[in-house]
Amino acid sequence: MLDQIVFYFFAALAVVSAILVVTRRNVVQSAIFLITALLATAGIFLQLHAEFLFIVQVILYAGGIMVLFVFVIMLINMDVSLHQLQFNRQWWLGLLLALVVGAELTIAIAIGRSHTAFGEPAPASALEPSTQLVGKVLFNEYMLPFEIASILLLVAMIGAVVMAKKKI
Amino acid sequence: MLMNLIHFVISIWVPLVCALIIVAVLPLVAGYIVLMERKVMADMQARLGPMRVGPHGLLQPIADALKLLIKEDIIPDEADKMIFWFAPLISVTAAMLAMSALAIGPWFQIADLNVGLLFIVGISALGIFGIVLGGWSSNSHYSLLGALRSAAQLVSYETAAGMAIVGGLLLAGTLSTREIIQAQNDYGTWFAFAAPVGFFVYIVASIAETNRAPFDLPEAESELVAGYMTEYSGFRWALYFLAEYTNMVVVASIATTLFLGGWLRPFAGTPAFNFLDGLPSVLMLGVGGYCFYRAPKQPVKVQKLFMVAVGLLMILAAIILAVPLIPAVGTMLPGLKPGLHGAFWFLLKVGLYIYLFMWLRFTFPRYRFDQLMRLGWQFLIPLSIVNVMGIGVALVLHRHWGWSHWTAFPLTTVLTLLVAGLLGWESEKKDKEHVFVGDA
Amino acid sequence: MISTSQYLWLGMVLFTIGAIGVVTRRNVIIILMSIELMLNAVNINLVAFSRLVGSAEGHVFAIFIITDAAAEAAVGLGIIIAFFRNRETLLGDEMDLLKW
Numbered sequence: 001m002l003d004q005i006v007f008y009f010f011a012a013l014a015v016v017s018a019i020l021v022v023t024r025r026n027v028v029q030s031a032i033f034l035i036t037a038l039l040a041t042a043g044i045f046l047q048l049h050a051e052f053l054f055i056v057q058v059i060l061y062a063g064g065i066m067v068l069f070v071f072v073i074m075l076i077n078m079d080v081s082l083h084q085l086q087f088n089r090q091w092w093l094g095l096l097l098a099l100v101v102g103a104e105l106t107i108a109i110a111i112g113r114s115h116t117a118f119g120e121p122a123p124a125s126a127l128e129p130s131t132q133l134v135g136k137v138l139f140n141e142y143m144l145p146f147e148i149a150s151i152l153l154l155v156a157m158i159g160a161v162v163m164a165k166k167k168i
Numbered sequence: 169m170l171m172n173l174i175h176f177v178i179s180i181w182v183p184l185v186c187a188l189i190i191v192a193v194l195p196l197v198a199g200y201i202v203l204m205e206r207k208v209m210a211d212m213q214a215r216l217g218p219m220r221v222g223p224h225g226l227l228q229p230i231a232d233a234l235k236l237l238i239k240e241d242i243i244p245d246e247a248d249k250m251i252f253w254f255a256p257l258i259s260v261t262a263a264m265l266a267m268s269a270l271a272i273g274p275w276f277q278i279a280d281l282n283v284g285l286l287f288i289v290g291i292s293a294l295g296i297f298g299i300v301l302g303g304w305s306s307n308s309h310y311s312l313l314g315a316l317r318s319a320a321q322l323v324s325y326e327t328a329a330g331m332a333i334v335g336g337l338l339l340a341g342t343l344s345t346r347e348i349i350q351a352q353n354d355y356g357t358w359f360a361f362a363a364p365v366g367f368f369v370y371i372v373a374s375i376a377e378t379n380r381a382p383f384d385l386p387e388a389e390s391e392l393v394a395g396y397m398t399e400y401s402g403f404r405w406a407l408y409f410l411a412e413y414t415n416m417v418v419v420a421s422i423a424t425t426l427f428l429g430g431w432l433r434p435f436a437g438t439p440a441f442n443f444l445d446g447l448p449s450v451l452m453l454g455v456g457g458y459c460f461y462r463a464p465k466q467p468v469k470v471q472k473l474f475m476v477a478v479g480l481l482m483i484l485a486a487i488i489l490a491v492p493l494i495p496a497v498g499t500m501l502p503g504l505k506p507g508l509h510g511a512f513w514f515l516l517k518v519g520l521y522i523y524l525f526m527w528l529r530f531t532f533p534r535y536r537f538d539q540l541m542r543l544g545w546q547f548l549i550p551l552s553i554v555n556v557m558g559i560g561v562a563l564v565l566h567r568h569w570g571w572s573h574w575t576a577f578p579l580t581t582v583l584t585l586l587v588a589g590l591l592g593w594e595s596e597k598k599d600k601e602h603v604f605v606g607d608a
Numbered sequence: 609m610i611s612t613s614q615y616l617w618l619g620m621v622l623f624t625i626g627a628i629g630v631v632t633r634r635n636v637i638i639i640l641m642s643i644e645l646m647l648n649a650v651n652i653n654l655v656a657f658s659r660l661v662g663s664a665e666g667h668v669f670a671i672f673i674i675t676d677a678a679a680e681a682a683v684g685l686g687i688i689i690a691f692f693r694n695r696e697t698l699l700g701d702e703m704d705l706l707k708w
Contacts, residue, residue, distance in 0.1 A: 022629030059290035072685045094631030102624030133664040156679030163686030
């Protein structure tokens, strides 16, 4: 029962703030609602017994990436863009296509559910010392992707530095 | 059945009561930290500080809080009202939420999380949104500049602090606050001695993270009026202040947990130092005695009485702290001593750490912003990374090659210090060339 | 007990909302934020499946996705700043010159 309440609370919070992210006129308000959506997702991770991912989400997504976003939004002061048209000219086509994608996913999930029952989730104890488990899997089986991810970050860092220079 | 019920009540109510205590007591604690800060500042500047409200200014925080509560609450016309209204709450909530994973003594903890320390660090980092949004929504240049500085500073120094924490966590091998302290007990020394460089990096980075002098650029009054708080007044301003001081407590608690042995007594594992168990009571008795000594010298009768009351309170605390030392009580309730004395030592260490903050604040001049950024990125972050590698090497030497603690850790510490010297020398050279980071 | 399909529905809804944001908004920053939303929706699915089979591999992939999101945000915001400096605008449909 408590599980249900927690899930529906966080899910509703995530969906509502996601809608507000894409509809708000003011970019700062969008960013705030994106933070809310990300924190709600973190709550859902917690509810799924993924404590480590919960805290990664809070530190990296909400605390790191979103600070970067808010920072850039404040650097670029855009009072002008508040009075401009917010949606592009082919917005109806885009909306249609996005809804088609959504419908496709809906059908996929519906069919998948009718063909393969998802069954009971594994017991919560299977994921219990979340941090240790993630560490073991990450450094034993996914060592190479982990290193590649570090190279990706290095590339991104150099790219960001080059982009932010005054003269490219 | 009854046992189940009792267990359920304890598991639900104890954390709830702990949370209530934290939320109710923290504003008071923050107020008294402010008083302590003013007293320390006054002492270092050879004056008396607040003396009027209560004996020796002991009631000053309450008077200040009352004043702030009844002040007019001004919202600027041009401000983004909703965000302006909301921003201080984000800061306070984040700071208070971070307290929930702290273990203040074996008895007093809201939740022992699997990811405890990361939780504290991550949640308290969310407070930056309160500062940034408050600065932005005020629609004032000073506020915005203060907020931008604050964001840049926090993001830069969080990396250094995080890497310093990683060093300590490597030694502990766990993220749960309780188990970290247990690990220091098993290990024999506090991690501050095994990883002194990491501790140093954490001290510097934590001062910068809490926006304290000498890194208080976001609210540098000579340049930015009051930084992000410029447009705030009254109660909302008090909330920012509360968040700042709560953050200080949080940061000090992290340092205490990870580097200073948490609730452990100094030399916890050495029976020869068992006489230190008496120190809490003696300290309290000393403070109480001083209160009695000063009481006749107070100017007004009310103040005399108040001073006597404070002295009696201190003696009561001394008696409570002495009770677990009676052998009969110790055998009957074995949990009493770690519970009471643990909380005492933890709070004492937190207080000393905050005192260190104040000491530094009144000793060092303020940094320039480019100096601050250079210190963070070119000195502290490389140093903390080298520190992590050094600790890793020491752990391998200790665990796989059978070296003892006393050779492996000093060796890597010396190596790390050499690197620190090199880095500092480089940084000094650049400082003389006056190369600004942004102009390169 | 919440079944796995409920998490999938949630992920689907968030993903679609993000996709709508990406294809209809003009402001580049909001487009970037919508992409973050889509990545986030994928993470929910991964973690839900991880819970279903009781292994931590989904968590590992989610961590990779978060890494990716961080890299993307850093480069994307760098590009936005460079773009804003040159064109004084943030509108996606005015990015119509390959070289300026």
